[in-house]
Amino acid sequence: VQLMQSGADVRKPGASVKVSCRTSGYSFTAYFIQWVRQAPGQGFEWIGWTNPKTGDTRYADQFQGRVIMTRDTSVDTAYMELTSLRHDDTAIYYCASDPFDYWGQGTLVTVSS
Amino acid sequence: DVVLTQVPSSSPVALGQPASISCRSSQSLLHSDGTTYLSWLQQRPGQPPRLLIHKVSNRFYGVPDRFSGSGAGTDFTLEISRVEMEDLAIYYCMQATHIPITFGQGTRLDIK
Numbered sequence: 001v002q003l004m005q006s007g008a009d010v011r012k013p014g015a016s017v018k019v020s021c022r023t024s025g026y027s028f029t030a031y032f033i034q035w036v037r038q039a040p041g042q043g044f045e046w047i048g049w050t051n052p053k054t055g056d057t058r059y060a061d062q063f064q065g066r067v068i069m070t071r072d073t074s075v076d077t078a079y080m081e082l083t084s085l086r087h088d089d090t091a092i093y094y095c096a097s098d099p100f101d102y103w104g105q106g107t108l109v110t111v112s113s
Numbered sequence: 114d115v116v117l118t119q120v121p122s123s124s125p126v127a128l129g130q131p132a133s134i135s136c137r138s139s140q141s142l143l144h145s146d147g148t149t150y151l152s153w154l155q156q157r158p159g160q161p162p163r164l165l166i167h168k169v170s171n172r173f174y175g176v177p178d179r180f181s182g183s184g185a186g187t188d189f190t191l192e193i194s195r196v197e198m199e200d201l202a203i204y205y206c207m208q209a210t211h212i213p214i215t216f217g218q219g220t221r222l223d224i225k
Contacts (some may be wrong), residue, residue: 036214043217046216094161094162096162100152101164101173102164
């Protein structure tokens with residue numbers, strides 16, 4: 001099982017970023033994909049999940065209206081787009097297959113003017 | 114939101130000695146389906162987290178048997194029977210019983 005995430009990205013405040021999570025080694029539609037983030041030197045914050053089979057999503061309240069989770073079953077890939085970026089969105093973003101048994105390597109998103 | 118409080122925040126241990134980390138929840142983690150979704154994660158420097166224990170006491174594949182989890186309701190414990198060098202990391206408890214999913218603040222395990 002592998003989850004391979006897109007590379008590091010630098011964005012300006014107010015912009016958007018889209019992180020991809022390409023999976024392999026298991027049935028993509030069998031398990032939810034969870035997204036969490038970790039600010040530098042900090043703990044973890046849950047962003048939400050997507051059901052790759054149905055496309056259903058559930059977002060944490062603090063990200064409602066700013067996050068969009070999608071998936072493409074033809075390439076076994078999940079996506080997390082965060083809009084209206086702020087400086088405090090600077091973090092490593094992780095995808096994980098539910099129940100958090102396999103993780104991507106993380107994607108550093110830096111928000112800087 | 115469920116608050117998970119880990120004790121201690123930092124734990125200096127001698128190699129070969131046991132270590133124990135407590136995780137206390139602000140509310141019961143027993144789900145209506147009868148399962149307690151409390152997990153323990155290990156994060157080594159510069160690496161993504163690694164699942165050690167899920168559903169309180171179930172070791173994930175490949176996790177050494179020196180790691181064990183226990184507890185119920187609101188009080189949970191991760192124990193390492195004999196700490197090895199590779200165990201030096203930050204440990205997090207995580208609950209998925211209630212939405213939003215939340216994490217403890219982490220416990221740093223380092224050498225005494």
